[in-house]
Amino acid sequence: SLTLLVGCKSVSGKTSAPLYQAKEIIIGKSQKVLQVARSAFRGNPDLSVAFKGKVIGLVKFNENTYVASLLVCSHRGCGVEFNKSNGSAETSTKASNISLGNHYYICPCHGAKFTAKGVVTQGPAVENLTTFITSSDDNFVYIHLS
Ligand code: FES
Numbered sequence: 611s612l613t614l615l616v617g618c619k620s621v622s623g624k625t626s627a628p629l630y631q632a633k634e635i636i637i638g639k640s641q642k643v644l645q646v647a648r649s650a651f652r653g654n655p656d657l658s659v660a661f662k663g664k665v666i667g668l669v670k671f672n673e674n675t676y677v678a679s680l681l682v683c684s685h686r687g688c689g690v691e692f693n694k695s696n697g698s699a700e701t702s703t704k705a706s707n708i709s710l711g712n713h714y715y716i717c718p719c720h721g722a723k724f725t726a727k728g729v730v731t732q733g734p735a736v737e738n739l740t741t742f743i744t745s746s747d748d749n750f751v752y753i754h755l756s
Contacts, residue, residue, distance in 0.1 A: 629658045629665075632753070644753040648746070656692060656726075659753065666742065666753060667692065667715060669726045676744040678753045679728035681715065684737035688719035715739070 632644040644661055651657055651670060658681070659666040665681045667690075681690045693716040714726035723732035728739035743754040 629660055632659045632661045632666075634661060634755070640756070642755040644755060646751045646753065648749055648751060658692075665689065667726075668744075668751065668753065669714070670751075671726075674746060676746060676751050677727050678742040678744050679715070679724070680740040680742070682740070683717040683719065683722055683735055684730065684739060685717065685720060685722050685733075685735035688717050690715040690717045690722070690724060690739070693723065 630646060630650045632646050635643050635645050637643050644659060644666070646657065646659055646668060655670050657668045657670075659668050659678070667679045667681050669677050669679075671677065682688075683690050693713055713723040713731055715724040715728075716722070717724075717735065720734050721732065722730060722735035724730050724735075724739050728741045730736065730738050745752045745754065
């Protein structure tokens with residue numbers, strides 16, 4: 611059969627947010643910040659931001675509101691994934707679909723689920739994902755690591 615590559619869908623049909631290699635910058639005296647170009651979203655509501663071997667899920671709620679969650683499960687540390695299993699990436703990642711009640715991250719190890727804001731909604735995990743403060747300007751979104 612013919613497989614079309616649409617957006618970031620892989621041939622297996624599994625989807626993932628685009629992966630962006632973020633640049634770490636220092637602001638002020640010693641504040642570590644990841645700088646993410648707004649253009650990297652390319653119209654998507656979410657982005658996987660990689661830095662130093664870690665991945666942060668960055669979800670855009672609106673032009674000025676972003677939530678950054680470390681994609682490490684609070685149960686036993688597996689990498690959690692964007693949950694796009696119930697529908698295509700196009701329908702399941704619409705910004706309007708992202709809410710606290712919507713399971714957005716899923717852990718492949720034991721099935722824990724987290725909202726787009728990193729809040730745990732299904733065990734065995736009991737703790738939320740680690741989140742980071744974010745800020746933004748015209749060109750960049752900043753993830754404050756410290
Ligand atoms: Fe994620 Fe167990 S490590 S559910």
